[in-house]
Amino acid sequence: xxxxxxxxxxxxxxxxxxxxxxxxxxxxxxxxxxxxxxxxxxxxxxxxxxxxxxxxxxxxxxxxxxxxxxxxxxxxxxxxxxxxxxxxxxxxxxxxxxxxxxxxxxxxxxxxxxxxxxxxxxxxxxxxxxxxxxxxxxxxxxxxxxxxxxxxxxxxxxxxxxxxxxxxxxxxxxxxxxxxxxxxxxxxxxxxxxxxxxxxxxxxxxxxxxxxxxxxxxxxxxxxxxxxxxxxxxxxxxxxxxxxxxxxxxxxxxxxxxxxxxxxxxxxxxxxxxxxxxxxxx
Amino acid sequence: xxxxxxxxxxxxxxxxxxxxxxxxxxxxxxxxxxxxxxxxxxxxxxxxxxxxxxxxxxxxxxxxxxxxxxxxxxxxxxxxxxxxxxxxxxxxxxxxxxxxxxxxxxxxxxxxxxxxxxxxxxxxxxxxxxxxxxxxxxxxxxxxxxxxxxxxxxxxxxxxxxxxxxxxxxxxxxxxxxxxxxxxxxxxxxxxxxxxxxxxxxxxxxxxxxxxxxxxxxxxxxxxxxxxxxxxxxxxxxxxxxxxxxxxxxxxxxxxxxxxxxxxxxxxxxxxxxxxxxxxxxxxxxxxxxxxxxxxxxxxxxxxxxxxxxxxxxxxxxxxxxxxxxxxxxxxx
Numbered sequence: 001x002x003x004x005x006x007x008x009x010x011x012x013x014x015x016x017x018x019x020x021x022x023x024x025x026x027x028x029x030x031x032x033x034x035x036x037x038x039x040x041x042x043x044x045x046x047x048x049x050x051x052x053x054x055x056x057x058x059x060x061x062x063x064x065x066x067x068x069x070x071x072x073x074x075x076x077x078x079x080x081x082x083x084x085x086x087x088x089x090x091x092x093x094x095x096x097x098x099x100x101x102x103x104x105x106x107x108x109x110x111x112x113x114x115x116x117x118x119x120x121x122x123x124x125x126x127x128x129x130x131x132x133x134x135x136x137x138x139x140x141x142x143x144x145x146x147x148x149x150x151x152x153x154x155x156x157x158x159x160x161x162x163x164x165x166x167x168x169x170x171x172x173x174x175x176x177x178x179x180x181x182x183x184x185x186x187x188x189x190x191x192x193x194x195x196x197x198x199x200x201x202x203x204x205x206x207x208x209x210x211x212x213x214x215x216x217x218x219x220x221x222x223x224x225x226x227x228x229x230x231x232x233x234x235x236x237x238x239x240x241x242x243x244x245x246x247x248x249x250x251x252x253x254x255x256x257x258x259x260x261x262x263x264x265x266x267x268x269x270x271x272x273x274x275x276x277x278x279x280x281x282x
Numbered sequence: 283x284x285x286x287x288x289x290x291x292x293x294x295x296x297x298x299x300x301x302x303x304x305x306x307x308x309x310x311x312x313x314x315x316x317x318x319x320x321x322x323x324x325x326x327x328x329x330x331x332x333x334x335x336x337x338x339x340x341x342x343x344x345x346x347x348x349x350x351x352x353x354x355x356x357x358x359x360x361x362x363x364x365x366x367x368x369x370x371x372x373x374x375x376x377x378x379x380x381x382x383x384x385x386x387x388x389x390x391x392x393x394x395x396x397x398x399x400x401x402x403x404x405x406x407x408x409x410x411x412x413x414x415x416x417x418x419x420x421x422x423x424x425x426x427x428x429x430x431x432x433x434x435x436x437x438x439x440x441x442x443x444x445x446x447x448x449x450x451x452x453x454x455x456x457x458x459x460x461x462x463x464x465x466x467x468x469x470x471x472x473x474x475x476x477x478x479x480x481x482x483x484x485x486x487x488x489x490x491x492x493x494x495x496x497x498x499x500x501x502x503x504x505x506x507x508x509x510x511x512x513x514x515x516x517x518x519x520x521x522x523x524x525x526x527x528x529x530x531x532x533x534x535x536x537x538x539x540x541x542x543x544x545x546x547x548x549x550x551x552x553x554x555x556x557x558x559x560x561x562x563x564x565x566x567x568x569x570x571x572x573x574x575x576x577x578x579x580x581x582x583x584x585x586x587x588x589x590x591x592x593x594x595x596x597x598x599x600x601x602x603x604x605x606x607x608x609x610x611x612x613x614x615x
Contacts, residue, residue: 112347173346175388182342183453184374185405193401197392 022273025208028266035079036086043076047233056249066251068241074252078259080233085263088145088218088227088234089211095153097207100160104203105196107161108168109187118165125158134217135226143226145218152217156210160203167199201278208271212264219260235260290358291493292318292341292378292461297353299333299340299517301564308564310336312517314353315591316495318461323487323494325504325525327540328514329561334497335383337514338463341495342374357461376406379454383466385446389438395449396434402456421452425482444475448482455486461493462486468503480507501544505529510597513537516562516572519591523598532612533594533605535577571602579604 035042051071059066065074107118125133137151171177172195180190215235221227222236230237235256242252299311311333318324326334340351343362355362357373365373382388390398399418403409409417415434422430425448438446447467454462464483468476484507487494496508504511504525512522513534521534532538542555559576562568568575574584583603591601602608 175382175384176390178339178344179380179382179388179450179453180390181344182374182380183402183405184371184376185401186371189401189405194390194393198390 019273019276021269022277025266025269025271025273028262029270032082032086032263032266036082039080039083043073043079045073045076047072047076047080048231049073056245058249059251065255066249068249068252069245074238074255077233077238078235078255081235081238081256081259084145084228084232084234085215085218085260088148089215089263089267091145091149092152092214092218093156093207093210095149096156096210097160097203099153100157101164101196101200101203103157104161104164105168105191105199108165108199109172109191109195111169115165115169118161122158122162125155128155130155131217131220135221135224138221138226143221143229145228148218148221148227152214159210160206163203163206164196164199167202168195171195171198201275204278205271205275208267208274212267215260215263215267219256291320291322292316292495293354293356294341295354295356297337297340297351297355299336299345299349299351301350302348303565306565309517309567310349310564311340311351314514314517314519316512316519318493318495320460320493321487321491322510323484323496323508325496325498325508325511326514327498327501327504327511329499331561331564332514333517333564334499334514335465338380338465338495338497341463342378342380343370344380372406375402375454375459376457377459378461378463379457379459380463381447381450381454381465381467383469385443385450385470388450389446391438394435394437395441398449399434399453399456402453406457417456418452421456424455424486425449425452426478427452444471444479447471447475447479451479451482451486455490458490459492461495463495463497465497466499467496469498469500476503483507501540513540516567517564518572518601519599520573520602521600522591527598531609533598533600533609534573534602535579535604535608536573538608538612579607 049072051067054063054067054071056069057063057067057071063073063075065078067073068077103118107115133155134148134151137154138147141147141150168191177190177195180194185194218227218234219236219239222234223240225240228234228237230241238256239253242249242256245252294314294316297311297314297316298309301308301310314333314337316324316326316337326337328334336345336349339345341355341362343351345351351363353363357378360373362370362373389395396415396418399421400414403414403417418434419430422434427433427445427448433441438449441449447470451467462483467483468479471479480503483494486492496503498504508525510523511525511528512519513528513536514520515536521528521532521537528537529541532541536557539555539557543557545554557576562572562575568585570583570585570587571577571580571589574580577584579602581604589601589603591599593599594605
């Protein structure tokens with residue numbers, strides 16, 4: 001067997017070039033994750049240490065991103081915020097991704113009444129502005145990250161379910177799905193083993209975008225005081241802290257903003273890159 | 283030939299499949315009777331849209347909404363149409379297996395082929411993982427896929443069309459079915475590959491005593507592989523008989539047209555026959571005999587009344603008022 005494998009052309013060794021979007025996005029996110037896990041290695045100061053001798057200082061060699069109104073180092077706060085915001089990106093989206101895909105696969109496969117009912121649920125959720133709905137839920141549950149995850153999850157799964165359901169509906173009419181039925185496989189096996197893996201691509205790509213959106217949402221809620229609570233370093237909270245000094249100390253708000261943009265860009269690029277390789281793989 | 287062995291084999295009676303469409307009810311299959319004895323190879327022949335594939339899918343109850351199927355399909359004495367979902371699952375794939383026309387789309391693109399073969403074994407046998415692996419390897423050898431051990435790990439897109447059809451056959455054979463339903467299994471393949479696949483199926487029939495129902499529009503395939511044949515037109519069977527008998531003396535004008543439209547080597551050169559017109563839309567099948575608008579033998583009786591499929595000789599049936607005239611013409615030619 002090994003002789004045969006050795007003689008055969010290097011079928012698996014041939015590796016297509018990865019798209020640059022994937023590499024770029026991957027690099028940004030890898031760096032972000034490393035920073036999120038070990039913020040202490042990168043931050044020059046304690047993010048919560050007040051220094052009344054250095055209040056509202058402009059960017060300098062000592063404080064590359066300047067200091068805020070309590071003399072806290074903005075660079076250190078932005079770095080420590082990675083830990084919180086990367087958590088938001090993952091925890092606010094993984095539940096909706098898994099649950100939504102599961103429900104979507106079942107809905108798309110059953111069709112009929114189940115699908116009609118699901119359609120009404122989607123309509124109900126979509127007619128509400130997402131942010132308003134999440135804010136409403138968080139206000140009821142109370143502020144904080146845990147409740148924010150719940151609020152986003154309650155609404156967010158619908159979008160994944162809709163994507164997967166539409167794709168499963170297409171896939172279940174294809175020959176291989178009929179072949180699986182002709183072989184006498186169980187419905188659960190056909191749905192989760194055969195149809196779902198062929199239908200999940202668009203949901204995965206959306207998931208990447210959704211992580212970027214989750215960071216924005218987390219920052220928005222943080223800014224409004226409904227997400228992460230001060231003095232915790234979180235980009236939205238940092239921007240909110242700096243809003244009164246916008247005209248005199250722009251650096252307090254701009255640098256967390258840049259961090260949001262760069263991380264969001266990383267997720268978007270990764271999503272595009274994944275979409276590219278997942279599509280050409282067929 | 284047919285109906286031997288007291289309820290063994292497949293016995294289809296009055297199989298009818300209709301589809302509700304915006305333009306009315308399409309009658310894709312209408313009152314089809316079909317018998318397949320153990321070890322027998324039967325060909326179901328007709329033009330595209332004559333209802334061959336729907337017949338095949340109806341037998342295994344694979345027709346989806348808005349399609350409706352009635353009639354009875356008896357398999358070894360049990361009625362598949364009346365069976366519960368659980369029992370039907372145990373017949374599908376284990377006793378009756380099916381292979382599809384398009385090897386490019388009938389395999390799951392994201393699963394390695396070895397897994398897809400083992401999946402059948404997992405569903406229908408109590409084999410342990412190691413035994414399933416060994417059986418999958420053996421099946422790859424049986425269907426003639428070289429370097430089987432390595433190729434089990436590969437995905438369908440790494441296989442050629444002919445090799446994919448072999449994989450399909452390996453999956454279908456995994457649980458040693460007693461009947462193989464083959465929906466134009468060679469249509470999408472090169473002629474040389476076609477021949478290999480047909481030989482493979484016949485060889486497997488001999489080795490495992492399997493019956494085969496071949497759906498095809500290729501008369502060459504029927505001549506080379508089948509014991510008996512049934513000709514379909516507009517959802518009905520219009521003529522049946524053993525392959526040599528039908529080829530030698532077609533009794534239905536449509537069969538005569540089909541056979542006459544294929545050039546035959548070794549015979550004197552003559553004009554190829556063609557059948558004028560097109561098959562009727564399934565939502566507007568003409569009254570009387572569905573073939574009458576295209577038939578040179580048609581009379582008022584054909585336009586008024588539907589001829590029944592009746593036996594005129596042992597093992598031969600035809601649905602035509604003028605079959606004696608048709609047969610006489612064929613002999614004269």
